[in-house]
Amino acid sequence: MDKALQGIRILDLTQYEAGPSCTQVLGWLGADVIKVEQPGKGDPGRSVQLSEPQRTSPYFLNFNSNKRSVTLDLKNEAHREVFVDLVVECDVLVENFASGVLERLGYTYERLSDINPRIIFARLKGFGTYGPYSEFKSFDPVAQAAGGAMAVTGVPGGPPLKPGPNIGDSGTGLHGVIGILAAIIQRQTTGKGQVVEVSMQDAVVSLSRASMSVFSDTGEPPARRGPRTPGRAGAGVYKCAPGGPDDYVYVLAMSQRRNIWEDFMNAIGKKELCESEIFDDPAKNSEEIDSIIEDWTSQNSKEEVMAILGKAGIPCGAVLNAKDIYSNEHLNQRDMIVGINHPDRGEFRVLGCPIKLSDSVAEIASPPLLGQHTEEILSDVLGYTKAKIKSVLE
Numbered sequence: 414m415d416k417a418l419q420g421i422r423i424l425d426l427t428q429y430e431a432g433p434s435c436t437q438v439l440g441w442l443g444a445d446v447i448k449v450e451q452p453g454k455g456d457p458g459r460s461v462q463l464s465e466p467q468r469t470s471p472y473f474l475n476f477n478s479n480k481r482s483v484t485l486d487l488k489n490e491a492h493r494e495v496f497v498d499l500v501v502e503c504d505v506l507v508e509n510f511a512s513g514v515l516e517r518l519g520y521t522y523e524r525l526s527d528i529n530p531r532i533i534f535a536r537l538k539g540f541g542t543y544g545p546y547s548e549f550k551s552f553d554p555v556a557q558a559a560g561g562a563m564a565v566t567g568v569p570g571g572p573p574l575k576p577g578p579n580i581g582d583s584g585t586g587l588h589g590v591i592g593i594l595a596a597i598i599q600r601q602t603t604g605k606g607q608v609v610e611v612s613m614q615d616a617v618v619s620l621s622r623a624s625m626s627v628f629s630d631t632g633e634p635p636a637r638r639g640p641r642t643p644g645r646a647g648a649g650v651y652k653c654a655p656g657g658p659d660d661y662v663y664v665l666a667m668s669q670r671r672n673i674w675e676d677f678m679n680a681i682g683k684k685e686l687c688e689s690e691i692f693d694d695p696a697k698n699s700e701e702i703d704s705i706i707e708d709w710t711s712q713n714s715k716e717e718v719m720a721i722l723g724k725a726g727i728p729c730g731a732v733l734n735a736k737d738i739y740s741n742e743h744l745n746q747r748d749m750i751v752g753i754n755h756p757d758r759g760e761f762r763v764l765g766c767p768i769k770l771s772d773s774v775a776e777i778a779s780p781p782l783l784g785q786h787t788e789e790i791l792s793d794v795l796g797y798t799k800a801k802i803k804s805v806l807e
């Protein structure tokens with residue numbers, strides 16, 4: 414089966430998460446992703462969360478499947494020549510270095526465009542390449558703070574909190590994918606490449622549109638709400654049995670529609686409460702209604718609650734931790750948990766591709782060892798002879 418992005422070649426100069434998450438999606442969709450890494454060091458993400466020396470970190474494995482690794486020192490003249498040859502052969506170059514790094518090496522967009530006018534130059538930066546913050550460094554928590562996500566996360570009266578998912582990193586990567594695909598489509602008409610820029614702060618602001626819309630309407634920033642929605646009954650996180658730290662479920666009983674309350678009460682065996690006066694003004698009686706819900710959820714496991722309410726048409730989600738996710742039957746059936754055979758990890762499970770294309774099924778390939786494909790790429794992509802390869806690598 415042909416892949417959606419078959420024939421598209423990506424030159425990947427990214428590291429850690431924002432960039433690798435972008436290029437990994439392109440690899441999942443069928444692009445040939447050539448990951449350029451520093452000889453002897455590689456992507457710093459290789460050592461993040463590393464508990465066993467001399468083995469590839471689980472962090473790296475989850476952001477670098479479907480890639481080939483080539484080692485090049487961009488300060489070495491022979492290696493710089495190889496890099497230029499790769500630019501000629503690639504459709505897209507993606508980088509997420511600190512501001513100015515690539516320019517100091519002499520690789521501006523103008524230079525890259527002279528080498529290959531069709532090259533798409535994708536830049537994922539903390540605060541972009543222009544604006545007052547453009548020289549500032551950023552990591553995921555910085556972007557979440559500066560992009561508005563932390564301000565709406567936490568309990569009323571408490572400090573801002575960082576949301577658990579790395580929306581500053583992987584959120585930026587996904588926005589980068591969208592920009593790259595749009596540029597590829599436009600190139601079909603113009604024949605020219607262009608610059609794609611996504612800042613981490615911009616990406617988090619975009620992902621925070623729902624909370625930003627509150628300010629647009631009221632002129633006041635939205636308050637932190639915690640596990641429940643103030644003034645709204647039956648919407649929030651409720652305790653479940655047996656009472657562990659992750660034994661919770663989110664329920665959205667939608668109190669503005671009485672028939673949903675009736676469906677909910679029927680589902681939990683409390684049909685007699687459907688006619689209770691407390692449901693005449695759910696917002697006013699939210700504490701009493703929430704107590705009824707939690708009295709029931711606390712007697713059942715989160716999985717049982719989700720199954721019962723889900724079948725009754727009540728929006729509900731068990732609070733699944735990582736252990737739950739990896740063993741979840743639904744996610745496993747949807748290939749969101751997949752097994753790979755890695756050279757130094759052996760059989761290992763990683764997260765799969767969330768984008769499902771009927772005519773281009775994503776196959777998850779093992780992430781590369783450092784420099785694993787250097788000779789292969791110099792030979793197959795660039796057509797170097799064995800003698801030239803030997804001279805480059807000496």
